[in-house]
Amino acid sequence: MNKSLKKYFPVFVLPTLIAFIIAFVAPFIMGVGLSFTKFTTVTNAQFVGLDNYIKIFTDPNHDFLNALIFTTLFTIVSIITVNIIAFSLAMLLTRKMKGTNFFRSVFFLPNLIGGIVLGYIWQLLINGVLDMLVNSDITKSSTYGFWGLVILNNWQLIGYMMVIYIAGIQNIPGDLIEAAAIDGASKTKTLFKITIPMVMPSITICMFLTLTNSFKMFDQNLALTGGAPGKSTQMLALDIYKTFYGRIGWAGVGQAKAVIFFIIVALIAFLQLRATRSKEVEQ
Amino acid sequence: MMKNLKKIIALTLASLFVIGIFTACGKTDTGDDVESAKQIRYLNFKPEVADIYQEIAAKYEEETGVKVIVETAANNTYEQTLMSKMATDEAPTIFQINGPKGYLNWKDYCADLTDSEIYNHLTDKSLAVTVDGKAYGVPYVVEGYGIIYNKAIMDKYFALDNKATKYTSMDEINNFAALKEVVEDMQKNKDALGIDGVFASTSLKSGEDWRWQTHLANLPVYQEFKANNVDLTSDETKTLKFDYADNFKNIFDLYINNSTVDSSKLGTKTVNDSMAEFALEKCAMVQNGNWAWGQISEVKGNKVKAENVKYLPIYTGVDGEESQGLCIGTENFFCVNSQASAGEQKAAKDFIYWLYSSKTGKDYVTNKLGFIAPFDTFEDNEKPTDPLAKEVLLWMNKDGINTVPWNFTLFPSQTFKDDFGAALLQYAQGTKTFDEVKELVVNEWASESAAIE
Numbered sequence: 127m128n129k130s131l132k133k134y135f136p137v138f139v140l141p142t143l144i145a146f147i148i149a150f151v152a153p154f155i156m157g158v159g160l161s162f163t164k165f166t167t168v169t170n171a172q173f174v175g176l177d178n179y180i181k182i183f184t185d186p187n188h189d190f191l192n193a194l195i196f197t198t199l200f201t202i203v204s205i206i207t208v209n210i211i212a213f214s215l216a217m218l219l220t221r222k223m224k225g226t227n228f229f230r231s232v233f234f235l236p237n238l239i240g241g242i243v244l245g246y247i248w249q250l251l252i253n254g255v256l257d258m259l260v261n262s263d264i265t266k267s268s269t270y271g272f273w274g275l276v277i278l279n280n281w282q283l284i285g286y287m288m289v290i291y292i293a294g295i296q297n298i299p300g301d302l303i304e305a306a307a308i309d310g311a312s313k314t315k316t317l318f319k320i321t322i323p324m325v326m327p328s329i330t331i332c333m334f335l336t337l338t339n340s341f342k343m344f345d346q347n348l349a350l351t352g353g354a355p356g357k358s359t360q361m362l363a364l365d366i367y368k369t370f371y372g373r374i375g376w377a378g379v380g381q382a383k384a385v386i387f388f389i390i391v392a393l394i395a396f397l398q399l400r401a402t403r404s405k406e407v408e409q
Numbered sequence: 410m411m412k413n414l415k416k417i418i419a420l421t422l423a424s425l426f427v428i429g430i431f432t433a434c435g436k437t438d439t440g441d442d443v444e445s446a447k448q449i450r451y452l453n454f455k456p457e458v459a460d461i462y463q464e465i466a467a468k469y470e471e472e473t474g475v476k477v478i479v480e481t482a483a484n485n486t487y488e489q490t491l492m493s494k495m496a497t498d499e500a501p502t503i504f505q506i507n508g509p510k511g512y513l514n515w516k517d518y519c520a521d522l523t524d525s526e527i528y529n530h531l532t533d534k535s536l537a538v539t540v541d542g543k544a545y546g547v548p549y550v551v552e553g554y555g556i557i558y559n560k561a562i563m564d565k566y567f568a569l570d571n572k573a574t575k576y577t578s579m580d581e582i583n584n585f586a587a588l589k590e591v592v593e594d595m596q597k598n599k600d601a602l603g604i605d606g607v608f609a610s611t612s613l614k615s616g617e618d619w620r621w622q623t624h625l626a627n628l629p630v631y632q633e634f635k636a637n638n639v640d641l642t643s644d645e646t647k648t649l650k651f652d653y654a655d656n657f658k659n660i661f662d663l664y665i666n667n668s669t670v671d672s673s674k675l676g677t678k679t680v681n682d683s684m685a686e687f688a689l690e691k692c693a694m695v696q697n698g699n700w701a702w703g704q705i706s707e708v709k710g711n712k713v714k715a716e717n718v719k720y721l722p723i724y725t726g727v728d729g730e731e732s733q734g735l736c737i738g739t740e741n742f743f744c745v746n747s748q749a750s751a752g753e754q755k756a757a758k759d760f761i762y763w764l765y766s767s768k769t770g771k772d773y774v775t776n777k778l779g780f781i782a783p784f785d786t787f788e789d790n791e792k793p794t795d796p797l798a799k800e801v802l803l804w805m806n807k808d809g810i811n812t813v814p815w816n817f818t819l820f821p822s823q824t825f826k827d828d829f830g831a832a833l834l835q836y837a838q839g840t841k842t843f844d845e846v847k848e849l850v851v852n853e854w855a856s857e858s859a860a861i862e
Contacts, residue, residue, distance in 0.1 A: 166514060167496040186856060253677055265614075265676030266838050352615035354676060355840065356831045371488060372824035374514040374861045 161382040164375055171378075178382035189357060190383055193365040194390075197341060200272065200361065204279050204340040209332055212284045216291030217321075230292065234285035241282075245349020248278045252350075264351060271351040271359035278346050283339060287332045294328030295321065323405075330402040337398055341391055362387055446752035447474065449760060452491055452501035453481040454741060457703055461777045468769055475756055485616065491515075495746075502749045502757040506546050507740040508818030509642075512538050513861070519545040520747035520754055526762040527743070530784045538742050546742030549765070550780040553720075553737040553801035553812075554624055554698035560717040562693040565602055566595050573597075579719065585656075585726035589663055595693065596667040602693070606669035609683035609695035611661075613675040613837060618830030620680065620696055625661065626829065627736055627817040628725055629653035634816060646819050647858040654847045656725035664696070665837050672837045680704075688713055696723065699797035702779075720800040722813075735804045738815025739783070821857035828853055 156168065161178055165171035182190050215233060219226050236244070252274045253263040264270045298321060306316045322329070344363035347353075353360035353368075360368070366387060370380030453462050459481040466477040480501070482490035491504055495518065506512050512519060522528050522537075523544045531537060531547060538546030558579070567577050573594045582588050595607045612618060632653045639645045651657075665672040669692050680697075681704070687695040688708035695701075705713065722733050745757045764770040766786040774780050779793045781801060792802055805812060820826060832849050835841035 166517060167492055169496045170517060181860075249677065257674070261671070262673045262838060263676045265834060266673070266840065354615055354831060355835050355838070356828075368824070368827070372827065373822040373857065374510060376860070377492075 157381060158385055161378060161385045164378045166377075174378065178378045179386075181376075181379050182383055182386070187357075189360070189365055189369070190362075190386075192357065193360050193362045196272075196359065197343075197361045200275060200279075200343075201337060201340040203276055204283075205333060205336045207276065207280050208283045208287055208336045208340075209329070211280065212287035212332065213291050213329075215284065215288045216295055217317075219288070220292055220295045230289070233288055236282050236284075237286045239282075241343075241345030242349045244278060244282060245346045248274065248281075249350050252277075265354035268355060268358035271354065274350055275343075275347065275359065278350060279340055279343065282346070283336055287336065290328050290332050290335075291325060294325035298324045326402070326406040330399065330406065333402055334395060334399060338391060338395055341394070443751040443755055445475070445759060446750065446756040448476040448478065449502040449749075449753055449756045450478045450480065450499060451503040451757075451760075452487075452494060452505075453479055454487050454505050456481050456484055457700075458778050461773065464777070465764065465770070465773050468773075469760060469763065472767075472769070473759075473763070475760065477760055488514075500746060500749065502746050502753045503761065504744055504746065505549075506538065506742050506744055508546075508742065508815075509538055510818065510820070510822070510861075511742075512540070512545055515744065516540075516545070518744070518746050518748055520745040521545065522547055522743075522745060522758070525745075525758045527758065527765060527784070530762075530766070530786050532783050532785050536739060536783055546744050547761075548739040548741060548783055549743050549761075550741050550778075551737060551739050551783045551801075552698050552700060552741075552781070553735040553804065554696065555723055555735040555804075556694050556696050556721040557687065557701065557797065558694045558719055558721055559687070559690065559713055560719050561714065562602055562604060562690065566591070566598065566693075569598060569601060571598070571601075579721065582721065583724075583731045585659055585724040585730065588721075588724050589659075592663055592667050592694075603690070604669075604693055605686070605691045607667045607693050608664050608669070609686040609692045610668055610670045610678040611664045611672075611675050611837070612678040612680050612683050613830065613834040614677055614679055615827065615831060615834075617679040618833065619826070620683075621661065621833055622826045622830035623817045623820065624698070624736065625696065625723065626657065626820075627815060628660075628723055628813065629657045630819075631813050631816045632656070632725075632727055641816070641819060647821075647855070649851060649854040651847050651850050651854075653725070653727065654843070654850070656727055658843050659726045660723060661833070668692070673839065675837050676834050684708065694721075699781075699795070699801045702795045702797040715796045718796045718800070720797070720804060722804070732809055732811055734807065734810040734812040735801060736815060737801065737805060737812040738818075740815060740818055821854060822861055825853050825857040 160168060160171060162173060162175060163171035164174050164177075219230055249264060252270070256263055256266070256270060260266070264274050302320055302324070303316060306320050311319065342363055343361055344367070347359070347361045347364050351359040353364060357365075362383075366380050366383045369383055370377050451462070453459060459479070462479040462481070466479050470476050480494070487505075491501070494500055504515075504518075506515050506519070521543050523542075525547070528534075528537065528544050528547050536548045536551075537544045560579070563579055566572060574590050576582060576587065576591055582591060592607045595602060599606060611621065613621070629651065630649065633639075633649065633651070634641065634646070636652070665675065669686050670678065683695050684697065684701055684704045685708050686692045688705045688711045690712045702718070705711065705718070706715075720735055722735050724730050724733065743761055745754050747754070749757070765774060765782055765784050771782075771787060771791055774782050775787070775791050775793050779795055779798060781793060781798055792798070804810060829846075829850055832841055832846045836843055836846050
C-alpha cells in the first residue's frame with residue numbers, strides 16, 4: 127500500500143498538488159505576506175511590520191469594527207430565516223403534491239442569477255415600495271438597508287438550501303416514519319424526533335453554506351446599498367474593498383483586514399461545523 | 410516520504426513568499442542614443458474612446474512600424490487595472506495619473522519627462538505634475554465644467570408674461586443672487602415651461618456623486634486656498650477650514666430644491682439619469698463638464714439642439730464672482746513607465762509626441778477624441794467642434810474672466826470624497842444638518858491627509 131502510494135504519487139497527486147499550490151496556496155501566502163508591507167503593486171512592496179494591523183484598530187471611525195458588527199447581525203438573522211423557510215418549503219414539496227417539480231425549479235431559479243444584477247433588481251423593487259410608504263428610498267435609513275439585504279439574501283439562498291433539504295428528507299427510510307405513526311407519535315413529535323435528527327447532515331451543510339455565504343457577501347451589498355446611509359450598511363468584504371482602493375498607500379491595510387477576515391470566517395465555520403456534527407445521528 | 414513532501418512544500422512556499430515580497434525593481438537609465446523599441450503598451454483611461462485609440466494605433470504602426478498595444482480599463486477601475494497590470498510582464502509603457510496625489514502612489518514608475526518633446530510644447534508648464542522642477546506627468550487634455558443650460562428653455566422663460574424677475578437674457582446672470590432669483594421663479598413656472606424642474610436630479614447614489622463631492626467642492630476649496638494664499642505644493646493644503654461652506658450650501662441647496670425630483674429621492678439617481686433628463690428637455694440646467702456632450706447626444710429621443718447647449722459658471726455667492734469663469738483644468742496626465750527598458754521609454758515618448766504633433770495624430774486628437782489639447786503644436790483652427798468644447802474655449806478666452814483651476818486634484822483621498830458624498834446625501838434626505846456635513850469635511854480632510862503619509 128505504502129509502496130504503491132510512493133510509486134504512483136507523481137502520476138496521481140502531483141499535477142493536482144502543483145495546480146493547488148499555484149492557484150491557491152501561493153496567492154494565499156503572498157497575500158498574507160503583503161499584509162505586512164506597504165505596496166503599490168504586488169511585486170513592489172516594502173516591509174512595515176505590524177503597521178497595517180495597528181492602523182485597522184486605531185482608525186478613528188472604527189469602520190472595520192462597525193462592519194464586523196453589522197455583518198454578524200446580518201449573518202445571524204440570515205441563518206435563522208433562510209434555514210427555517212428553506213426547510214419548511216422542503217417539507218411542503220416532499221408531500222407528493224401536484225406541480226412539485228415545477229415549484230422546486232421556481233424556488234431554485236433565483237440562485238442562478240448573479241449578485242450585482244440581483245442587487246439592482248431588488249433595489250428597484252424595494253425603492254418602489256419605500257417610495258409609496260415613506261416617500262424615500264433604501265439609502266435613507268440603515269434599517270431599510272439591513273432588511274433589504276436580508277430579503278435579498280433569503281430570496282437567493284432559500285432555493286439552494288431547499289434542494290439540499292429535499293434530498294435529506296427523501297433519504298429518510300419510510301419505515302421509520304411508518305413505525306412512528308403506528309406508535310401513535312403526533313406530527314410535531316415525528317418532525318422533531320425523527321425528521322430533524324435524520325436530516326441533521328443536511329442541516330449541517332446548509333447552516334455552513336448560509337453562514338459563509340452571508341458573512342462573505344459582497345456584490346449584493348455593493349449593488350443594493352453600497353454602504354449607504356454613510357457606511358452604516360457596509361459589510362466586511364465591502365469595507366476591505368473600499369480600504370484597499372480608497373486611500374493611496376492603504377492597499378496593505380486592506381490586505382491586513384482581509385487576513386483578519388479570513389481568520390474569522392475559518393474560525394466560526396470550524397466551530398459551527400463541530401457543533402452541528404455532534405448532533406448528527408447514525409443512519 | 411511524508412517528511413520529504415512536507416519539506417518540498419515548505420521550500421516551495423518559502424521561496425514563493427520571498428519572491429513575492431522582495432522582488433527588486435531594476436531601474437534602467439535612459440539615454441538618447443538608445444534604440445527605440447518596436448512595441449509599446451498604453452493603458453487607456455477613457456472607455457468611451459477605446460475604439461478610436463485602436464484606430465490611432467493601427468495608423469501609427471502603418472506610418473512608423475511601431476506597434477502600440479492599447480488596453481482600456483473599464484469605467485472607474487483604472488487604479489485597480491493599473492495596479493495588477495504593473496506587476497506583470499505586460500506592464501503598460503504609457504499610463505496616466507490623476508495629479509499630485511496619483512503621483513504619490515506611482516512615483517516609483519513615473520519617468521522624468523522634463524527633456525521630452527511633448528513637455529517642451531506644453532503651453533502652460535504649470536499644468537504638469539512637477540516635483541523639484543522635474544516633470545513627471547504631462548497633461549494631454551484640458552477640460553472644463555460649469556452649469557450647462559438649454560438656451561431654448563431659458564429664452565422661453567425670458568419671454569414669459571408672468572415672470573417675476575427683471576432679467577431678459579442669460580448675459581445678465583453673472584452672480585449667485587441673479588441665478589437664484591431666476592431659478593426659483595422658473596421652478597414656479599415649470600409647467601408653463603414644460604419642464605419637471607430647473608436642475609437635473611442631483612445624483613447622489615454612491616459612486617455617482619463625484620459631480621458634487623469633487624467638482625462642486627472644488628469651488629470652496631479654491632476660494633479658501635486663494636484667500637489664504639496657500640502654496641499648493643506645500644503641506645499647508647493638509648488642513649481645510651471649509652471657510653466657504655456657506656457658499657457651497659447656497660448652490661447645493663439651489664440644486665436640490667429646484668430639481669426634477671424631490672430631495673428625499675436622490676439616493677438612487679445616477680449621472681446618466683441627470684444627463685438623460687437634460688437631453689430630453691425635462692430640465693433646463695445640469696452641472697457637468699464638456700465630456701458630457703457625447704452622453705447628451707447619444708440619449709435616445711434626444712430633443713436638445715447642439716446650438717442651444719451653453720455654459721454658465723458655477724456661482725456660489727462670493728464677492729466679485731462676476732468675473733469668475735468655468736472650472737478648467739485636467740486630471741489626465743501621461744506618464745511613461747520608468748521601469749520599462751530605455752528603448753520602450755523612447756518609443757513611448759515618440760508615440761505621444763507623434764499623436765500631438767503630426768498631422769494625422771492632431772486630426773485624431775481634435776476631431777475624433779474631441780480633446781482640447783494644451784500644446785503649442787495646435788493651430789487655432791485645430792480645436793474640437795462639439796458645442797460644449799467650443800463653449801469652454803469661448804469662456805477661456807473671454808476678456809476679464811478668470812478661470813477656476815482644478816484644485817480637487819489636491820483632495821486627500823477617495824475615502825474623503827466618498828464620505829463627503831454620503832454625508833451630502835444624508836443632508837439632502839434631512840438626516841444630517843449642514844453643520845454636521847461641514848464638521849465631517851474639516852475632520853476628514855485632516856485625518857485623511859494624515860493617513861496617506
